[in-house]
Amino acid sequence: MDIMTPRQKLLLYLAVLPAPTLIHQPALLAAGFAFALLLAGKTRWRILSRSLIAILAFDLSVSLGVVLVGLWQGRIDVDWLLLANLRVLLMAYLGFWFIARCELLAALEGLPTARRLVTLTIGQIRTFERVLGDFRLAFDSRNIARPRLLDRRHHAGAQAIALLDKAMAQSTEVAQALRSRGAFD
Amino acid sequence: MHIPDGFLSPQTYLPATLMAVGAWAWAARGLKSRLDETLLPRLAMVTALAYGLGLVMLPLPGGTSAHLIGVAMLALLFGWRLAFLAYSGVLLLQALLFGAGGLTALPVNALAMGFIGSGAALIVFRLLRRVNEAFAVLFAAWASVLLPGIVVALVLGLQPLIAHKPDGSPLFFPFGWSITLPAILIPHAFIGLAEAALTLFVWRYAKARKWTS
Numbered sequence: 494m495d496i497m498t499p500r501q502k503l504l505l506y507l508a509v510l511p512a513p514t515l516i517h518q519p520a521l522l523a524a525g526f527a528f529a530l531l532l533a534g535k536t537r538w539r540i541l542s543r544s545l546i547a548i549l550a551f552d553l554s555v556s557l558g559v560v561l562v563g564l565w566q567g568r569i570d571v572d573w574l575l576l577a578n579l580r581v582l583l584m585a586y587l588g589f590w591f592i593a594r595c596e597l598l599a600a601l602e603g604l605p606t607a608r609r610l611v612t613l614t615i616g617q618i619r620t621f622e623r624v625l626g627d628f629r630l631a632f633d634s635r636n637i638a639r640p641r642l643l644d645r646r647h648h649a650g651a652q653a654i655a656l657l658d659k660a661m662a663q664s665t666e667v668a669q670a671l672r673s674r675g676a677f678d
Numbered sequence: 679m680h681i682p683d684g685f686l687s688p689q690t691y692l693p694a695t696l697m698a699v700g701a702w703a704w705a706a707r708g709l710k711s712r713l714d715e716t717l718l719p720r721l722a723m724v725t726a727l728a729y730g731l732g733l734v735m736l737p738l739p740g741g742t743s744a745h746l747i748g749v750a751m752l753a754l755l756f757g758w759r760l761a762f763l764a765y766s767g768v769l770l771l772q773a774l775l776f777g778a779g780g781l782t783a784l785p786v787n788a789l790a791m792g793f794i795g796s797g798a799a800l801i802v803f804r805l806l807r808r809v810n811e812a813f814a815v816l817f818a819a820w821a822s823v824l825l826p827g828i829v830v831a832l833v834l835g836l837q838p839l840i841a842h843k844p845d846g847s848p849l850f851f852p853f854g855w856s857i858t859l860p861a862i863l864i865p866h867a868f869i870g871l872a873e874a875a876l877t878l879f880v881w882r883y884a885k886a887r888k889w890t891s
Contacts, residue, residue, distance in 0.1 A: 510781055514688050517849055547777025549745065551682050559852055570847055577850070581684035585777045588683070592774050609718065611767065618726045657883055658727065664719030672715045 499599035506591040513583045519575040526583045533590050540593055544585040552581055564628060620663045621656060628652045679830045679862060680732075680743055680772070680787050687841035690833060691782045694756055701793050702766065705759040711728035712760070724880070725764040728881055731876070732772055743778075744805040744865045746873050747826070749756025750819035751880040753796035755889060761799075765792035781822060786833055798825040812878060819877035820870035823840040827866040831858040 497505070516522055530537050556574055563569030601608045632640075632648050640648070686694075713721070728748030748768075752761035766788040772778040779787050799822035806814035835855035838848040853861075884890050 507781070509791055510683075511688065511691075514686075514691075514782060515682065517843075527816065544731065544777065548682065555685075555852070556858075562852075570852075573848060573852060577684065577852075581682060584683035584780060584782070588774060588777055602819075607767075609713075610769070615771075616722070618729055621726055634720065653879065657723065657727075657880075660723045661719060664722045665715075667722075668715040668719045671718075 499595050500602060502591065502595040506595075510584060513580045516580075517576060519572065519579055522576065522579040522583060526579060528587065529583065529586055529590065533593075536590075536593055540586060540589045543589045546602060547589070548581050548585045550629040552578055586591065612667070616663065616667055620660050624656050624659050625652070628655070632669055679745070679747075679791065679827055679866065680769070680779035680814050681830060681834060682778075683773075685781050685806060685834065685837065686783050686786060687837055689840050690837065694785040694789060698766075698788050698793075699861040701762065701789065705763045707759075709760075709763070710755035717756070720744060720884075721752075721756055721760060721764055724748070724755060725768055725871045727767045728752060728765060732768060732778070744869050745871065746793055746794060746876060747823055748873075748876075749791055749795040749826075750799035750815075750873065750877045751884075752821035753799040753822065754818065754877070755884055756816065758799070759785050762788070762792040763818040765796065768874060786830070790829040790833070794829055795822040798822050815878045815881045816874040819874040821871045822877075823866050823870035824863065827862050829857075831855065831862040834858045834862075 494652055513522060513525065516525070530541065533540055556578060559574060598608055598611060601611060628648075632652075636644070728751070731746035731748040747765075749761060749765045752764050756764070766784070769779055769787050769792065770781075770785055773780050773784060799818040802821045803814045803818035806817055832855065833854065834851045835858035837851035838854055839851045843849060881890070
C-alpha cells in the first residue's frame with residue numbers, strides 16, 4: 494500500500510535531490526546510492542539501467558575529457574571521476590525512481606493550468622510518435638529499392654505537414670473536451 | 679545544450695532558482711485568461727514539437743549536448759512569456775521522463791534556453807522583420823540557439839572557479855571557459871542553421887493557417 498500521496502512524493506523528491514550536491518566524499522555518495530538501490534525494491538535494476546542509459550553519453554564525454562587532460566598533465570584526477578560519476582548517477586537514479594513511483598499529473602493537483610498543459614503536451618507527444626511510425630511504415634511499403642534523396646525530402650516535407658495537422662486536430666479535440674468539462678471557465 | 683544534474687554547484691543553482699522563480703511568476707501572470715481553447719491546442723502542439731526536437735541529442739565534450747531547441751518557433755508564435763513557460767515545461771518533462779537535464783539544473787537550463795533563447799528570438803525578429811520576414815525568422819532562430827549556448831558555456835566554465843577543494847581541484851564541472859566556449863559554441867553555430875530552417879518551416883505553416891499577425 495502506498496503510504497504517501499503523489500504530492501508528498503514530489504515534495505520528498507525535491508527535498509532529497511539537492512543532497513548529493515552537498516556531499517563531496519565519494520564513499521558517502523556510494524553509501525547513499527546503495528541505500529537508494531536497497532529502498533527501490535524489485536524495480537531497482539530497471540531504474541538503474543534507465544539511469545545509466547540517460548547519463549552514459551554525457552558522463553562518458555566529460556570523464557574521457559578529464560582522463561585525457563589528466564594524461565596530458567601526468568595526473569588523472571580519480572577522486573573527481575568517482576565523485577562526479579557517483580553524484581550524477583545518484584541524481585539520475587532519484588529522478589527515475591520518483592517517476593516510477595509517482596503519477597506526475599496527480600502530483601500537479603492544485604495547479605490546473607500546469608496540468609492542462611502537461612496533459613495536452615503528453616497527448617501531443619504520443620500523437621507525434623504514432624503518426625511518425627505510421628508514416629515510416631507507409632513510406633517503406635511504397636519503396637522496394639532505397640529511395641532517392643529527393644524522394645526522401647518530399648516525403649519528409651509531406652510527413653511534417655501531416656504531422657502538424659494531425660497533432661493540431663487532436664489537440665483541438667482535447668481542448669474542446671476540456672472546455673465541455675468546464676476547464677476554461 | 680541541457681546541463682545535466684550534478685555538474686552545477688549549489689552556488690550556481692540556488693541563485694538561478696531564485697531568478698527562475700521570479701521569471702516564471704512574471705511569465706505566468708494572467709496566464710489563465712490568455713490560454714483559451716484556441717491558443718492552448720496550438721501551444722501544446724508546438725511545445726510537443728520542441729520536446730521531440732530536444733530529445734535528439736549529441737553529447738559534446740564540453741559537458742553538455744547539441745540538439746535543436748524549438749524555442750524560437752514558440753517565441754515567434756506565442757510571445758516571450760508563453761514561450762518561456764512552455765519551454766520550461768519541455769525541460770521539466772525531458773528531465774523527468776528521459777533524464778535529459780535535471781531538476782537542479784532546470785533553472786539554469788530554463789533561463790538560458792527558455793528565457794534568453796525566446797527573448798533573443800523575439801528581439802532579433804522585431805529588429806529585422808521590416809528588412810525581410812523570412813530572413814528575420816532565420817536569424818532569430820539562429821540567435822535563439824547561439825545566445826543560450828554562450829550562457830550555458832559561461833555557467834559551466836564558471837564552476838571550477840567557484841566550487842573547488844582547497845587544493846584547487848574542481849568539485850563539480852571540471853573545465854573552464856577556454857574549453858566550454860569553443861566546445862559548445864562551434865557545434866551550436868551549425869545547429870542554429872538547422873534550427874533556422876525548421877523554424878521557418880513552422881512559421882510558414884502557422885502563417886498559412888493565419889495563426890500569426
